[in-house]
Amino acid sequence: MPLAVQFTQVSRTFGEVKAVDQVSIDIIDGEFFSMLGPSGSGKTTCLRLIAGFEQPTSGSIRIHGVEAAGVPPYQRDVNTVFQDYALFPHMNVLDNIAYGLKVKGVAKAERHSRAEEALAMVALGGYGARKPAQLSGGQRQRVALARALVNRPRVLLLDEPLGALDLKLREQMQGELKKLQRQLGITFIFVTHDQTEALSMSDRVAVFNRGRIEQVDTPRNLYMKPATTFVAEFVGTSNVVRGELAMQLNGSPAPFSIRPEHIRLGDLVVTSHEVQVSGLLRDIQYQGSATRFELQLDSGQLLAVSQANDRWQAQAHAWQPGQRVQAHWPREAMTVLQETEAR
């Protein structure tokens, strides 16, 4: 498969700080690739390395097979949607979108018709004459998207573009972005700290932690088969069991993860395929579609348990805090993890 972007042993240090540390990634042409991680994990620096705003301290970056070292941003066939949108305040929406074409010397008539087309693509037809200050956050975000896409880049970089939008709008834009990417067939590289966003939109996700990559995988594998303790805890909620208890429950001292929704509460018939524990209910939180329980095992380990409220009738759960309950889960629901060493 042709590669859109290839990182080989890339590092970027700022003084003493290793923002990006020996990162190697292959991003396949035409995929929706997300870089997920907490702030300061190096994901944005990686994006800026691709855009050309930063140069790697060591290692090699290839964009569509061409070594990117020393190539300035204005000569790269990539475009960026900035976190703060970075729309030019002194230009109207149409001139903002046509900017990339203008500086490349595209004739006025053509660049205006292409800008109008891009504006229609993001459902903002007729907004061309407005100034960015007259638009809402969601509209500015669309203009920033149109401004990048009008140049027909082979790779589109998106730096937390939905971060400033409210929840409803964000969910709507997630769907639109994904649809746009499928329709255009170009590579999207999407930086986010929101794991739900990364899971719902991406073909593959790279999880960043302290400048390194913990795991690159499909959203499903990332959730179901996390490789490290960091991934298990950062992507979704997870119970990570370590040491003696892990030995007792899983037959191995290696840490393992069990998702809260894979645990069942109650005295059901337990087969040999299941692991059973008992403990005290410390806390119960009703969350609408699910109820979250906090269970303290006899070893002191806390387990988060989530039970879907999927019956239409009010469930007759008589669970009370302080009550002693049984909990069990299938053996195959446990995923053995590699301990993420503290750096």
Add this chain to the structure above:
Amino acid sequence: MSTLRSLANLLYRRPNLYLALLLVPPLTWFGAIYLGSLLNLLWQGFYTFDDFTMAVTPDLTLGNFAALFNPSNFDIILRTLTMAVAVSLASAVLAFPIAYYMARYTSGKTKAFFYIAVMMPMWASYIVKTYAWTLLLAKGGVAQWFVQQLHLDGLLQAVLAVPGVGGSTLSTSHLGRFMVFVYIWLPFMILPIQAALERLPPSLLQASADLGARPGQTFVQVILPLSIPGIAAGSIFTFSLTLGDFIVPQLVGPPGYFIGSMVYAQQGAIGNMPMAAAFTLVPIVLIAVYLSLVKRLGAFDAL
């Protein structure tokens, strides 16, 4: 204590009263002392000055304002205006790179150093600085020595021979006067431009490069348009300060009045307050015209 408390409560409940109490002293100052005296001065421009008795009588006339258009007076206005425009342009050109460097490439201690370096000349008395410049530019002074060391005497003589620019020496030339003006007003241009560039988000420059603009295109399309309010603010300072100045034209450059020195001479030596008042109106009108031009060019749209 309780009266204080009830007063505080009263002011809290009536924010307009609070606002009025805060605004009355500065508005009184501004209205009565500042605008009032200015209007009073301009009003005297309508009084009559008797050339024989040297007395001012409150007989209203438009003669003083009409006299502004006498060839000799109009010459003064034109000379001052030309100098103000030239000084503003040169200051903008000189100030921009310094301001750009300060805003984009310095931080912390380096930035503080630049602020001090830009403002330090303003801490010294401006008359002293002007006198110092007359010595620097005088025949046999430092400037001439430099020119000689560079073997550029011929060039200097050629420049000094140009009418309207030159003079017998640098310190008595229009060029010398222009240099001193630019030196003295430069900080007033650097700081507003620097402030405008400081507000320019770096992501805009990155977005421009990202969209394929070469650095030169980014400068013309993004940096320059967004720094125009700063340049406009700076040029309002350099333009109006040059229009009103009366020290530099007396100490440096060829003989001949500027608006400022004319006002000084009219009201000081001659005692012709009405004519001085009429001349005072000139910079006010010129600056008003300049501001409306700048506004029409859209310089304040981005504010």
